[in-house]
Amino acid sequence: MAILHNRVSQKELKEKLFQETTPRKTISFYHYFPIADPHQFRDDLYKHLYELKVFGRIYVANEGINAQISVPETNFEAFKNFLYSIAPLNNLRLNIAVDDDGKSFWVLKIKVREKIVADGIEDPSFNMEQKGKYVNAEQMNEFLQDPDTIVIDMRNHYEYEVGHFVNALEVPSDTFRDQLPMAVDMLKDQKDKNIIMYCTGGIRCEKASAYMLHAGFDNVYHLEGGIINYARQVKDAGLESKFIGKNFVFDNRLGERITEDIISKCHQCGKPCDTHTNCLNDACHLLFIQCKECAEKFEGTCSTECFEFIHLSEEEQKEKRKGIDKGRNIFNKSKARLRPKIQPGDLH
DSSP states (O other): OOOOSOOSOHHHHHHHHHHOOSOEEEEEEEEEOOOSOHHHHHHHHHHHHHHTTOEEEEEEETTEEEEEEEEEGGGHHHHHHHHHTSGGGTTOOOEEOSSOOSOSOSSEEEEEOSOSSOOOOOOTTOOTTSOOEEEOHHHHHHHHTOTTEEEEEOSOHHHHHHEEETTOEEOOOSOHHHHHHHHHHHTTTOTTSEEEEEOSSSHHHHHHHHHHHHTTOSSEEEETTHHHHHHHHHHHHTOOOOEEEEEOOSSTTOOEEOSSOOOSBOTTTOOBOOOEEEOSOTTTOOEEEOOHHHHHHTTTOSSHHHHHHHTSOHHHHHHHHTTOOOOSOBTTSSGGGSSOSSOTTTTO
16 A cells, blocks of 8 residues: 655654755645545645655645745756646646755645635635736736835735735734734725735735635736746846835745845844744744844844743753644744844843
């Protein structure tokens, strides 16, 4: 019987990745289409991608597929041929990373979910087939010059913080399910405007555009392929990038640089910085922005408490970690986390 899941430790897999000599491409793609048996689809997908040495994270649901992966360059054509052999995915747009070290993933995980994007939508009349119109990079730049256009960022705060389109509005929530009704409420008096939604790779803004139409908006658009595709189109066509800063990505890189602008600050000392990291304290793993100097000073931890924690004995750390649920631990998880936990005078 074929093995349909990983049986090797994460540490060993990561070490193997960094020993690889074959370059890899980091790719993302998604598609909304009906899948009658997500579990069977998942198993067939795993068998083929495992053979091609594909790593990454893929979600499958009745409503479609959402994938962020890395593929050895030598297997790229074989991967594409397999993917395109699935009728609904034939000629699907693949978002290829523009700022890529090939070390984005080190294991293949394919999971069946209720939805490929958790949206909180329960209205049975909602229809993903009725979605906004695509805009490409050139059209996006043109719309940004139009005073009758409103650009909405459908990503989380920590993504928006390090990079966003000029004059884009942030929907102040870190869950997509909350952002959808919030966006409708924010724009309820501006239904005559052009509304353009965007996100990292297109999957969230495509659903958001359908939701806006469902809520009674008429002139709704979404950025085709998201920021990843926009950045590639800008580069290939020699256009000016209206996206400023860094594009947060959900893999080991934690970001793709789009422009040299640094628009965020270190959460510890306040100097310009846009490098996300996870606190090295295994009882924390807070996602936050940290400059090189603070990383050295605090040994990769996010606070005085975590710095002191990692210097306890292994036995003490293990005992204190019992029962801790880190959950979705990000710097902006609540308004209480908007302040850095470390003050400038700590640990001098």
